Structure formats: C-alpha cells, structure tokens
Amino acid sequence: MIEQRKEEHIRIAENEKVESEHNYWDDIKFVHQPLPELDFDQIDCNTSLLGRKLSFPIIISSMTGGTQLAKKINRNLAVAAEKLHIAMGVGSMRAALEKPELADTFSVISEFNIPLKIANIGAPQLIQQSKGAFGSLEIEKAITMIDASALYIHLNFLQEMVQPEGDRRAKGILKRISEVSASFPVIVKETGNGISREAALELKDAGVKGIDVGGLGGTSFAAIEYYRAMKVNDEEKMSSGNTFWNWGIPSPASIVYSQVGLPVIGSGGLRNGLDLARAISMGAVAGGFARTLLNSADESGDAVIKNLSHTIRDLKIAMFLTRSKAVHDLQKARKVILEPLKSWIDYNG
Numbered sequence: 001m002i003e004q005r006k007e008e009h010i011r012i013a014e015n016e017k018v019e020s021e022h023n024y025w026d027d028i029k030f031v032h033q034p035l036p037e038l039d040f041d042q043i044d045c046n047t048s049l050l051g052r053k054l055s056f057p058i059i060i061s062s063m064t065g066g067t068q069l070a071k072k073i074n075r076n077l078a079v080a081a082e083k084l085h086i087a088m089g090v091g092s093m094r095a096a097l098e099k100p101e102l103a104d105t106f107s108v109i110s111e112f113n114i115p116l117k118i119a120n121i122g123a124p125q126l127i128q129q130s131k132g133a134f135g136s137l138e139i140e141k142a143i144t145m146i147d148a149s150a151l152y153i154h155l156n157f158l159q160e161m162v163q164p165e166g167d168r169r170a171k172g173i174l175k176r177i178s179e180v181s182a183s184f185p186v187i188v189k190e191t192g193n194g195i196s197r198e199a200a201l202e203l204k205d206a207g208v209k210g211i212d213v214g215g216l217g218g219t220s221f222a223a224i225e226y227y228r229a230m231k232v233n234d235e236e237k238m239s240s241g242n243t244f245w246n247w248g249i250p251s252p253a254s255i256v257y258s259q260v261g262l263p264v265i266g267s268g269g270l271r272n273g274l275d276l277a278r279a280i281s282m283g284a285v286a287g288g289f290a291r292t293l294l295n296s297a298d299e300s301g302d303a304v305i306k307n308l309s310h311t312i313r314d315l316k317i318a319m320f321l322t323r324s325k326a327v328h329d330l331q332k333a334r335k336v337i338l339e340p341l342k343s344w345i346d347y348n349g
Ligand SMILES: Cc1cc2nc3c(=O)[nH]c(=O)nc-3n(C[C@H](O)[C@H](O)[C@H](O)COP(=O)(O)O)c2cc1C
Pocket: 009, 010, 013, 061, 062, 063, 064, 090, 091, 092, 120, 152, 154, 189, 190, 191, 192, 214, 217, 218, 219, 267, 268, 269, 270, 288, 289, 290, 291, 292, 294
C-alpha cells in the first residue's frame, strides 16, 4: 500500500502540473552590481550545516524510498551528493520500518561518501493513529539504516487531509518532537506549506536543531493528492485538493518567520542557482531542492550532477553580480521585494 503510494507520488510529480500557482522566489530581485570588484574564481561556496562541511549550500530534499524505482532514484541522487559534497535526505522511512525487506531502497545511499545524510520520518507516525506510534527503537533503526547524522521530522498535515487514506491525529505532536529531539539531532521540515513564526518558536523550545521551511511556491502536495484522489474517483478529497492547492506560507516569507536562532534551510519551489541565492539572502544557511531533481534522478547520477552543476554555476553568477565573495555575504546583497511576497514579509509572522 505505502509502496504503491510512493510510486504514484513519483510518477505524478514527474508528469503532472503539481506546482502552486505562483512561485514567490520571482518576487525577489537583486540589485545588479555592475562593478563586482572581485574575481569570479575567488567565489567561495563552502559552508557548514550541523557541524558538517559542505562544498555548496545545497541539500537534496527528502523524496523517496520503498520501491525499486525509489532505490534507483536514491542511488542517482547519492552519486551526485557524493561528487558535489552536499547534503542529502531520503524520503519517509516508514515503509522500511514496517517492512524491513525494503531497507535497501534507503540504505543504498550508505555506499556513498556524503557529508550529511538525513533520515526521515513523518510527524503523524510519532503519535498513535490507526497503527501504533514509532518510538526510539524505530527512530534509531531509521538513523542507522542510512548512517545518518540527523533526522528530518516532516510535517504534512494538509497532505494527510487530502490523501484518500490520510492520518487525522495531531494532538501531542510537539511533545513527541521534543522527546525525540532529546535523543537525536532533529530538523523539522514542512513539505510545501511552510513554517509559521509560532511554530518556529515552539520548535526551538522543543529542542530541534534546525528548521527546513518547505514553503509554498513549488510542489503542492494538495495537487499531488488531488491527482491520486481523481484516480480512485474520491470526489471529496479531489475537492479539498483543489481548494487547498495554493495553501501555505510562501517559502521566502517562511525563512523570515523562522529566524529564531536556529539554522534555517530554505526550500519549496527552488528551481535554480538564482533561487538558491535568493533563499540565502533571506536568511537561509542552505537551500533544499526536491522536484526539480526528480526527472534527472530517474535518468542517471550524471544527469543529476549536470542539473546541480548548472545550479552551482548560476549561484556563483548571482554571487558575483551582487559582490558576494562568500555564501553569507548574500545576506547583505541589496534587493527589492515585490508583491505579493512583500505583504507576507511586512506581516512578519
Ligand atoms: C515525489 C516527492 C516525494 C516526496 N516525499 C517526501 C517524503 O517522503 N518526506 C518528506 O519530508 N518530504 C517529501 N517530499 C517533499 C519535499 O522534500 C519538499 O519539501 C517539497 O517537494 C517542496 O520542494 P520542491 O518544491 O523543491 O519540490 C516529497 C516531494 C516529492 C516531489
């Protein structure tokens, strides 16, 4: 059942229009600096995240696992993460925790020398649903399965509401995140709807080590689940998918709201190196890419490397033309913020 769902998510994300209506990264315009006063080859993209050194401020966002197709995708993404020395997450590991024979579809990435590997579990699985909740034992298993240095706990409550078979319980979730964070380095991520200021403050109090905003502007899980509901003629879920297609906090605004003293990862709708530069300029330490990597990951490791090499080159061009020699210099780059993003930022959570 989970395996079939995972395969459907991949195929729908590859082939259908699943983005939200507006990509808010387009509302950020850097002021061009015609006198860069530095050499292009001096630009330094090194950074670190949770104590791990990365050659570029890039995370391959959590996407998949649990099927043979997912194993191929994870392997190809891992090839690129090793070669480029960047961070990588895997998709929700629930499938492998429930069926240990699926472990290799995730653990395939352990064969690669990746500086920061991030395990993944859904917040709904931390509390009792129709099935029992995952405890420390399962989390430990997920982390050792891929030799991870951190755990993503993903928040996807809109998706659960639109999904034909979605989980409905969320009470007590913060307490469970706090309990897990006491034993493991946790990064909480959203999956396309963003993190609010209130949530960021609560997560900090709960002891998480980082926030990945996963905001509105890119892949919409309401959209993905809309297509799945359509397949089984579930009119009620189709209607909710359609209604909430564009629900959420725009990714760049969510980066601003999430500035509570923890490292913030900017993600949700990143398409290229200019968007990555924009995310860092808003206060992110790195950017996460999901769907834009999917088609190349279905092809080969070299295709993912090529895709990300373009991203890296464009990041460097954006840095060059904003006089940013190091990644953190982008936070000083001058920029103009247009509507509708401007109003979201003025509101400031
Ligand atoms: C096919 C697919 C599967 C995904 N599966 C997961 C998952 O299992 N766990 C998770 O935390 N996020 C998952 N995501 C969400 C992404 O990590 C990311 O937060 C979201 O897609 C927004 O980024 P994007 O606009 O770059 O695609 C998935 C995304 C896609 C496209």
